[in-house]
Amino acid sequence: MDFLIHLNSKSSRPLRDQIYDGLRHAILDGELATGARLPSSRVLATNLGVSRFTVTDAYNRLLSEGYVAGRHGSGTFVAPSLAAAPIDQHPPIETYLPPAPTRAWSTWSDRAQAVGELSGPAPQQEIDFRHALPDLSHFPHAVWRRLLVRESKQVDLASRYYGHPAGWKELRVALAGYLNRSRSIPCSPEQIIITSGCQEAVDLMTRIWLDRGDIAAVEEPGYPRSRRTFATAAAEIKRVPVDHDGLRVDLLNERAANAKLIYVTPSHHYPTGAVLPLNRRLALLEWARERGALIMEDDYNSEFRYGSRPIPAMAGLDASGSEPGSVVYIGTMSKVLYPSLRLGYLVVPPDMIDRVLMGKEVSNRNAPHLEQATLAAFIAEGHFERHLNRVRKLYAERRRQLITALDEDLGSIAQFDRSISAAGLHLLVGFDLPLSADEIEAKAASVGVHLDSAHGCYEQPPELPSFMIGYASLDEAAMRDGLQRVRRVLAA
Amino acid sequence: MDFLIHLNSKSSRPLRDQIYDGLRHAILDGELATGARLPSSRVLATNLGVSRFTVTDAYNRLLSEGYVAGRHGSGTFVAPSLAAAPIDQHPPIETYLPPAPTRAWSTWSDRAQAVGELSGPAPQQEIDFRHALPDLSHFPHAVWRRLLVRESKQVDLASRYYGHPAGWKELRVALAGYLNRSRSIPCSPEQIIITSGCQEAVDLMTRIWLDRGDIAAVEEPGYPRSRRTFATAAAEIKRVPVDHDGLRVDLLNERAANAKLIYVTPSHHYPTGAVLPLNRRLALLEWARERGALIMEDDYNSEFRYGSRPIPAMAGLDASGSEPGSVVYIGTMSKVLYPSLRLGYLVVPPDMIDRVLMGKEVSNRNAPHLEQATLAAFIAEGHFERHLNRVRKLYAERRRQLITALDEDLGSIAQFDRSISAAGLHLLVGFDLPLSADEIEAKAASVGVHLDSAHGCYEQPPELPSFMIGYASLDEAAMRDGLQRVRRVLAA
Numbered sequence: 001m002d003f004l005i006h007l008n009s010k011s012s013r014p015l016r017d018q019i020y021d022g023l024r025h026a027i028l029d030g031e032l033a034t035g036a037r038l039p040s041s042r043v044l045a046t047n048l049g050v051s052r053f054t055v056t057d058a059y060n061r062l063l064s065e066g067y068v069a070g071r072h073g074s075g076t077f078v079a080p081s082l083a084a085a086p087i088d089q090h091p092p093i094e095t096y097l098p099p100a101p102t103r104a105w106s107t108w109s110d111r112a113q114a115v116g117e118l119s120g121p122a123p124q125q126e127i128d129f130r131h132a133l134p135d136l137s138h139f140p141h142a143v144w145r146r147l148l149v150r151e152s153k154q155v156d157l158a159s160r161y162y163g164h165p166a167g168w169k170e171l172r173v174a175l176a177g178y179l180n181r182s183r184s185i186p187c188s189p190e191q192i193i194i195t196s197g198c199q200e201a202v203d204l205m206t207r208i209w210l211d212r213g214d215i216a217a218v219e220e221p222g223y224p225r226s227r228r229t230f231a232t233a234a235a236e237i238k239r240v241p242v243d244h245d246g247l248r249v250d251l252l253n254e255r256a257a258n259a260k261l262i263y264v265t266p267s268h269h270y271p272t273g274a275v276l277p278l279n280r281r282l283a284l285l286e287w288a289r290e291r292g293a294l295i296m297e298d299d300y301n302s303e304f305r306y307g308s309r310p311i312p313a314m315a316g317l318d319a320s321g322s323e324p325g326s327v328v329y330i331g332t333m334s335k336v337l338y339p340s341l342r343l344g345y346l347v348v349p350p351d352m353i354d355r356v357l358m359g360k361e362v363s364n365r366n367a368p369h370l371e372q373a374t375l376a377a378f379i380a381e382g383h384f385e386r387h388l389n390r391v392r393k394l395y396a397e398r399r400r401q402l403i404t405a406l407d408e409d410l411g412s413i414a415q416f417d418r419s420i421s422a423a424g425l426h427l428l429v430g431f432d433l434p435l436s437a438d439e440i441e442a443k444a445a446s447v448g449v450h451l452d453s454a455h456g457c458y459e460q461p462p463e464l465p466s467f468m469i470g471y472a473s474l475d476e477a478a479m480r481d482g483l484q485r486v487r488r489v490l491a492a
Numbered sequence: 493m494d495f496l497i498h499l500n501s502k503s504s505r506p507l508r509d510q511i512y513d514g515l516r517h518a519i520l521d522g523e524l525a526t527g528a529r530l531p532s533s534r535v536l537a538t539n540l541g542v543s544r545f546t547v548t549d550a551y552n553r554l555l556s557e558g559y560v561a562g563r564h565g566s567g568t569f570v571a572p573s574l575a576a577a578p579i580d581q582h583p584p585i586e587t588y589l590p591p592a593p594t595r596a597w598s599t600w601s602d603r604a605q606a607v608g609e610l611s612g613p614a615p616q617q618e619i620d621f622r623h624a625l626p627d628l629s630h631f632p633h634a635v636w637r638r639l640l641v642r643e644s645k646q647v648d649l650a651s652r653y654y655g656h657p658a659g660w661k662e663l664r665v666a667l668a669g670y671l672n673r674s675r676s677i678p679c680s681p682e683q684i685i686i687t688s689g690c691q692e693a694v695d696l697m698t699r700i701w702l703d704r705g706d707i708a709a710v711e712e713p714g715y716p717r718s719r720r721t722f723a724t725a726a727a728e729i730k731r732v733p734v735d736h737d738g739l740r741v742d743l744l745n746e747r748a749a750n751a752k753l754i755y756v757t758p759s760h761h762y763p764t765g766a767v768l769p770l771n772r773r774l775a776l777l778e779w780a781r782e783r784g785a786l787i788m789e790d791d792y793n794s795e796f797r798y799g800s801r802p803i804p805a806m807a808g809l810d811a812s813g814s815e816p817g818s819v820v821y822i823g824t825m826s827k828v829l830y831p832s833l834r835l836g837y838l839v840v841p842p843d844m845i846d847r848v849l850m851g852k853e854v855s856n857r858n859a860p861h862l863e864q865a866t867l868a869a870f871i872a873e874g875h876f877e878r879h880l881n882r883v884r885k886l887y888a889e890r891r892r893q894l895i896t897a898l899d900e901d902l903g904s905i906a907q908f909d910r911s912i913s914a915a916g917l918h919l920l921v922g923f924d925l926p927l928s929a930d931e932i933e934a935k936a937a938s939v940g941v942h943l944d945s946a947h948g949c950y951e952q953p954p955e956l957p958s959f960m961i962g963y964a965s966l967d968e969a970a971m972r973d974g975l976q977r978v979r980r981v982l983a984a
Binding site: 021159181210229324 | 505513516520553559571595596597598599600601604605608609610611613614625628629631633636637640641644645647648649650651652653654655656657673676687688689691692695699700701702703706720721724752769770771784800803804809816826830831832833834835843844846847849850851853854855856857858859860861862863
C-alpha cells in the first residue's frame with residue numbers, strides 16, 4: 001500500500017470510521033488515484049490488525065457514497081464516477097486552491113462591523129453594578145417552573161408545529177390584557193407580535209420601515225443599540241437633544257425635520273432616566289402625524305416607576321385618535337423577568353400588522369413555543385403583576401439605599417440629578433474627578449467592583465465621566481461595600 | 493359638569509381607573525378645556541355614587557401625569573402645561589388629523605409582500621400527509637422534560653443574563669461533536685452559531701452576504717422559503733435545473749455564471765429527494781472556490797437516510813481543503829425534534845465567524861437559553877442520537893408502507909421516482925389525472941385528507957399535479973385509509 005491509515009485505539013471514533021476516514025482522505029488527496037485498486041478487505045484487515053468485518057463496513061460506506069466502485073470478483077477501485085467530474089483533469093484539490101480571496105461581504109455587514117459592538121463577556125466582578133440587571137433571587141422560580149412543566153406536557157401539533165408568525169395566541173391575549181390594564185394601551189391581541197426581545201423588535205421595524213438614506217431621529221444621549229441598528233440599515237442618523245424632561249420635541253424641526261422614524265424612551269429615558277411629560281408626548285404625536293413619521297416607543301423600564309403611577313404610554317394616547325396610528329410600541333421581558341428568556345413584543349397600529357408579520361416570517365418565522373406558553377399562563381394567572389408589584393417595592397427601596405450610600409460614601413465625588421423621577425433599574429451618576437470613565441472603570445475593577453460606563457450613549461462625552469449604576473440586584477451591604485471600595489481606590 | 497363619566501360596576505377595571513379614564517378622555521377631547529376647573533372630589537364622588545377616596549385617587553393620578561394641576565386651596569384645573577405645547581392653539585386632536593397617509597414602507601417590505609407568503613393556519617384534516625412533520629408520539633418527552641426541569645434550575649447569571657451571540661457554549665460543543673461524528677464535518681464549536689431554525693440561518697447569511705442586485709443561484713425546483721428570502725433581499729434569482737441526481741452543476745456556468753451565492757439541499761433535494769453524488773459535490777466546491785462564491789448547504793433531512801449511510805456533508809469535503817472555506821452549513825432541529833423548538837444552527841468557515849456574530853447581534857442578540865441548555869444535555873447524554881436511530885427505523889418502515897400503499901391503492905394514478913434514495917420525511921408523487929393540484933387538494937380535503945402541493949417549488953408547474961406526501965407521522969392504517977379516500981374521491 002502506498003498510503004497510510006493511522007488507527008487510534010483510544011479514540012472514541014469507531015475503528016471502521018477511522019478506516020473510512022483514512023481511505024477517503026487518501027482518495028481526496030490523490031494518494032489513491034482514480035481507478036486504483038484498493039487492497040482486499042482480508043489483506044487490509046490483517047495489515048491493520050482488525051476484523052475483516054470492520055474493513056468491509058468501511059468499504060461499503062465508501063461504496064454507498066460513491067468514492068469507490070466494486071467490480072464483482074475483481075476487487076474495489078477508486079470510483080470512475082469521479083473521473084466524470086471536471087475535477088479529474090486537475091491535480092488534487094488543495095494544489096489549485098486560489099489564494100484566499102477577500103470576502104465580498106454585503107454593505108449591511110460592512111456597516112454592522114463599522115458601527116456595531118459585539119456583546120463582550122459578562123462582568124465577573126465581586127460587586128456588580130451592571131445597569132440592566134433584575135434581581136434573579138426574587139424571581140418566582142418555583143411558580144415559573146410549575147407552569148413550564150405543565151406547558152411542556154402539551155405535545156399536540158398546535159404546540160409543537162410551526163407557530164403563527166405573530167406568536168402564541170394565548171400570550172398575545174394575556175399581554176393585551178396587561179397593556180390595557182396597566183399601560184392604558186387599548187390594543188387587541190391581533191396588534192401584538194412576539195419578538196426575540198427588544199433588539200428584534202427594533203430591527204424588524206427598521207427592516208420594514210427604513211430604506212438606505214432615510215432619516216432616523218434618536219435621542220442624544222440615547223440607547224446605542226437602537227442607533228446602531230438604524231445606522232446598519234444605512235439610515236441617516238439625526239440626534240435630537242434630551243433635557244431634564246427627555247426629548248426636546250421643540251427641536252425636532254430644526255434637528256430632524258424630515259425624519260421618517262423617531263426612536264424614543266419616554267417612560268425612562270436611556271440613560272438619564274428622564275420622563276417625557278404629557279405635553280411633549282402630545283406635541284410629538286402631532287409632529288409625527290403631520291409627517292406620516294413613525295414613533296418607535298421603547299417602553300423600556302415603564303414597569304419600574306416608584307414615585308407615581310406610570311404615565312400612559314404614547315401608544316395609548318395615539319390610539320385615542322383616529323386611524324392611522326403613528327406609534328409602534330416595544331416592550332420586553334428582559335428586565336421584568338430575565339434577559340435570557342429572549343421575549344419581547346411589538347404593538348402596532350392595525351394597518352401595519354400584515355407588514356410586520358411578513359417581515360417576521362422572512363426573518364425567522366416565529367418565536368419558540370414553550371416559554372411563550374409559560375409566560376401566557378404566568379400573566380393570565382396573575383403571577384406577572386404580583387411579581388412586578390413585589391420587585392417594584394424592592395427596587396424602590398434599593399434606589400433609596402443607593403442614593404443614601406452615594407451621599408454618605410461618595411458625597412464629594414458623585415453627581416446626579418436629584419429631581420429625576422424615581423424609576424428604572426439604574427441611576428446615572430457623574431464622578432467629579434480628573435479621570436476618564438475608562439480609568440475609573442479600571443480602578444473600580446481593580447478592587448472587585450463593576451461599573452457600567454454611560455459614554456457609549458453620547459456623541460460627545462458628557463462633562464463628567466458618567467456611569468449607569470444599577471441597584472436592582474444588590475442589597476444594601478453590597479452597595480455600601482462597593483461604593484466604599486470605589487472611594488478608597490479613587491482617593492488613592 | 494359638562495362632561496360625562498360612565499361607570500360600569502360590572503367591569504373588571506377598578507372604579508378609580510374608570511374615573512381616571514373618563515376625565516383623561518374629557519381633557520384630551522377638549523370637553524374639559526385648558527384651565528377648566530374640575531369638580532371638587534366631594535361633589536364628583538356624590539354625583540357618581542362612589543367614595544371620595546376613589547375620586548381623589550383618580551385626581552392624584554391625573555396630577556402625577558401632568559393632565560391637571562392643583563392649586564392649593566382652590567381646586568384642580570386642567571393643566572396649564574398643556575397650553576405650553578403647540579397643540580393648545582388647535583382644536584382637539586381628532587379634528588385636525590390628516591387623512592390616512594399611504595404608509596411609506598421600505599423597499600425590503602414591499603418585496604417581502606410581493607414574493608412572500610404568510611404561514612397559513614395548519615391543516616386540520618383527519619388524515620394529515622403534511623410533508624415535514626416528525627412523529628411527535630415517538631419523541632422522548634419524559635427524558636426531554638427531565639432535562640428541561642434540571643436545566644431550569646440553573647438560575648445563575650450565566651444562564652439568565654444575555655448570552656453570547658453565537659449561542660449557549662455547551663450546545664455548540666455538543667453539536668460540534670455530533671457533526672464530527674455523524675456528518676464528517678471537522679468543525680470546532682467556535683464555528684457554530686445557534687439560530688432560530690433554518691429560516692433565520694438563511695436570512696442572517698443573506699444579510700451579511702448579499703447586496704441588492706447580487707446573483708443568488710437556487711435549485712429549480714427548489715425550496716420556496718429560501719428563494720423568497722433572497723428575492724426579498726433584492727438579489728437576482730437564477731434557477732439552475734435539478735435532475736435525478738440533484739443540482740445540474742454542469743449548467744452553473746450557463747445559468748448562473750456570476751452567482752455570489754448558491755443554495756443547495758444536497759442530502760435530500762427539496763422537493764424531489766435527489767441526493768447530490770460525490771462528483772457533483774466536488775465539482776460544485778471547485779466552481780465556488782474559483783469564484784469566491786458561497787455555497788449555502790441546507791442539510792435538511794440529512795439525518796433521515798434509510799438505504800445507506802449519509803454522504804459526508806459538503807461542509808466536510810470543503811474543510812478538507814485549505815482556507816478559506818466556501819461552504820456555510822445549515823442544520824435545523826425542526827424535523828429531528830420538533831418545529832416549535834425553533835432551534836437551528838450555522839457552521840461557517842473560521843474567517844466568517846465575526847461577521848455572522850455581528851449580524852446576529854444586530855438581528856436579535858442571541859437565542860433563548862433554556863431549550864439550548866436542554867438540547868445540549870440531550871445531545872451530550874446520548875439521547876439525541878438514540879432518538880435519531882429509533883425514528884430513522886420507524887420512518888424507513890413507514891416509507892416502505894407508503895410506497896406499498898401507493899402501489900396498491902393508487903397504482904394507476906400515483907407516479908413517483910422509484911429509484912430515488914430512500915430518505916427524508918416525504919415522497920414526491922405526481923397524480924396522473926386531468927386535474928390541477930388545487931383541485932386534487934380540494935377533493936382530498938373534502939374527504940378529510942390533507943395533501944401538500946409541491947407546486948410552490950416550481951417556476952413552471954410540473955407535468956403532473958404533484959404532492960409532497962409526508963409519511964413520518966402516520967401509521968400504516970391511517971396512510972391506507974387516507975389514500976383509499978383519495979382514490980375514491982378522485983374516481984368519483
